[in-house]
Amino acid sequence: MVTQSEANSAGKETGYLTLRIRKRPWYVWLLRAVWVLWLLFWLEFAIGSKQELEPQAFSTAVKVLIVSVLLGLGLYFWRLREGRKRKVEA
Amino acid sequence: MDENLKRRDFLTACAGAGGLATGGFASSAVFQTDYDEAEVASLRPWWAEQVDEAVLAIDDDVYARFNQHKNVLNAYRDYVSEERAQEVEDKKVAMRADVEAGTLPGYRREDNALMLAGWTLRGTGNMNRGLRSWAPQRRRGEPPTPWETTPEHAANVIKRAAHFFGAGAVGIASLDRRHIFSRSYGVDIHFEDVEEPYEIENEKAVIPDKVRYAIAIVMRMSPDVAALAPSQLCDATTSLGYSRLEFTVGHLGAFIRNLGYTAIPSVNGMGSSPPFAVDAGLGEMGRTNRFISPIFGPAVQLGKVLTELPMAADKPINFGLKDFCTACGRCAETCPSEALSFDEQPSFDVRGEWNNPGHQTWYEDSVRCFEFWEESNSYCSTCIMVCPWAKKDKTALHEIVKASSAKMPFLSRLLASMDERFGYGRMKDPDAWWDLDLNEHGIDSW
Numbered sequence: 001m002v003t004q005s006e007a008n009s010a011g012k013e014t015g016y017l018t019l020r021i022r023k024r025p026w027y028v029w030l031l032r033a034v035w036v037l038w039l040l041f042w043l044e045f046a047i048g049s050k051q052e053l054e055p056q057a058f059s060t061a062v063k064v065l066i067v068s069v070l071l072g073l074g075l076y077f078w079r080l081r082e083g084r085k086r087k088v089e090a
Numbered sequence: 091m092d093e094n095l096k097r098r099d100f101l102t103a104c105a106g107a108g109g110l111a112t113g114g115f116a117s118s119a120v121f122q123t124d125y126d127e128a129e130v131a132s133l134r135p136w137w138a139e140q141v142d143e144a145v146l147a148i149d150d151d152v153y154a155r156f157n158q159h160k161n162v163l164n165a166y167r168d169y170v171s172e173e174r175a176q177e178v179e180d181k182k183v184a185m186r187a188d189v190e191a192g193t194l195p196g197y198r199r200e201d202n203a204l205m206l207a208g209w210t211l212r213g214t215g216n217m218n219r220g221l222r223s224w225a226p227q228r229r230r231g232e233p234p235t236p237w238e239t240t241p242e243h244a245a246n247v248i249k250r251a252a253h254f255f256g257a258g259a260v261g262i263a264s265l266d267r268r269h270i271f272s273r274s275y276g277v278d279i280h281f282e283d284v285e286e287p288y289e290i291e292n293e294k295a296v297i298p299d300k301v302r303y304a305i306a307i308v309m310r311m312s313p314d315v316a317a318l319a320p321s322q323l324c325d326a327t328t329s330l331g332y333s334r335l336e337f338t339v340g341h342l343g344a345f346i347r348n349l350g351y352t353a354i355p356s357v358n359g360m361g362s363s364p365p366f367a368v369d370a371g372l373g374e375m376g377r378t379n380r381f382i383s384p385i386f387g388p389a390v391q392l393g394k395v396l397t398e399l400p401m402a403a404d405k406p407i408n409f410g411l412k413d414f415c416t417a418c419g420r421c422a423e424t425c426p427s428e429a430l431s432f433d434e435q436p437s438f439d440v441r442g443e444w445n446n447p448g449h450q451t452w453y454e455d456s457v458r459c460f461e462f463w464e465e466s467n468s469y470c471s472t473c474i475m476v477c478p479w480a481k482k483d484k485t486a487l488h489e490i491v492k493a494s495s496a497k498m499p500f501l502s503r504l505l506a507s508m509d510e511r512f513g514y515g516r517m518k519d520p521d522a523w524w525d526l527d528l529n530e531h532g533i534d535s536w
Binding site for chain 2: 041049
């Protein structure tokens with residue numbers, strides 16, 4: 001990922017535009033994959049429970065699904081904001 | 091750069107395809123039965139392990155042929171006082187007024203009519219009567235010569251034919267004569283060195299010595315209807331199940347006779363069906379002292395066809411049910427008549443003469459069970475409804491839970507508790523059942 005400040009400062013000093021690509025660590029991708037699988041699992045369970053005419057299992061699955069989506073997105077945006085904050089401070 | 095990207099794309103695509111192929115192969119290996127002619131069509135899940143002997147032991151010194159007339163259905167009045175029998179009868183009659191008026195959910199006129207209609211085909215058969223006749227039912231020509239093939243191929247063909255005639259699961263067991271009743275339908279049952287089975291009315295029925303195999307058949311009940319227990323609407327899946335069994339064992343018997351062999355189709359008579367189904371690797375006995383299939387759970391009915399056609403026999407299975415039932419006990423807790431055992435472990439201690447001794451199980455108080463049937467004008471089935479193994483299997487979670495229970499018995503208590511927390515096993519609204527979209531026999535409702 002290249003930030004605007006990094007690109008600007010690199011260009012001012014050297015006359016070249018330097019692109020720095022920072023990869024996310026492997027465990028972040030792993031966690032994202034686990035999170036997606038977790039969501040798919042509960043989505044499948046919610047659909048299956050609906051088909052099985054099991055209202056409590058369905059509502060439990062939907063609740064877990066919603067909480068998981070919100071927690072995951074919340075964590076994502078929080079990390080994004082923290083990252084930007086660190087870059088601005090740097 | 092461009093070349094690198096292409097290579098990367100190529101490698102990514104290869105990895106993706108490889109992953110899909112590996113996943114597909116693994117899932118097919120896990121979720122499908124391997125094609126082994128001897129066990130094909132038994133529908134044994136991968137997490138059910140084949141074992142040499144059934145998990146619940148048999149005491150060979152005690153276990154013997156049982157007189158079916160000691161069954162509580164036949165001998166209830168022998169087990170209780172006259173006053174008690176009258177008390178139960180009075181309660182039954184008192185409730186029948188409501189049943190006839192159709193004012194109770196699950197006992198409305200249409201529920202009652204459906205339940206009674208379900209018995210229609212069953213009512214045409216009996217030991218050596220109707221579809222369960224032992225006589226060759228040939229339309230023309232000479233009796234066929236015996237079909238010659240390998241036992242493995244014969245087992246494969248018989249299992250497929252049984253499925254074709256409506257069986258949910260099929261297995262083959264070597265005939266353990268101790269499972270055959272000593273007396274049933276008012277006649278003594280003997281084994282004799284004869285060519286064909288025969289019957290002398292009100293005296294004896296004879297099974298030829300050459301009959302060495304039992305084809306055990308599992309008939310699936312409607313899970314949606316079983317979830318309406320106790321009610322007469324719930325009883326409709328019981329009555330229809332027996333009629334479907336009548337159809338299936340009758341047709342399978344005719345098929346075997348057309349191959350040139352003796353066939354004795356049977357539902358509940360002649361012998362006890364659950365031990366045959368256990369020997370044939372179709373399931374295990376649960377805390378209910380009833381058969382539980384790893385695929386269909388307890389919502390099943392059993393039949394069998396006895397024959398001398400040489401077939402490769404299946405082995406019993408272990409899918410961790412003993413440990414699960416030890417930890418769970420929900421059937422015993424919810425049984426309205428408190429007829430089921432609260433003992434932690436299965437034992438050889440019978441509860442009365444209605445139990446056939448000599449096999450390890452959770453013996454039930456059949457008198458209490460039967461009295462509730464009478465008082466509630468139903469066949470109850472609450473223990474079937476609440477059992478965590480009774481699922482419609484429309485979500486992968488059930489398969490994961492079953493596999494976890496089978497392979498990691500220490501999780502059983504947690505899994506049983508979770509089942510209750512997710513709301514499974516609660517009685518549904520019988521009136522709402524009539525609005526469901528139904529598939530064949532109401533088994534796959536939406």
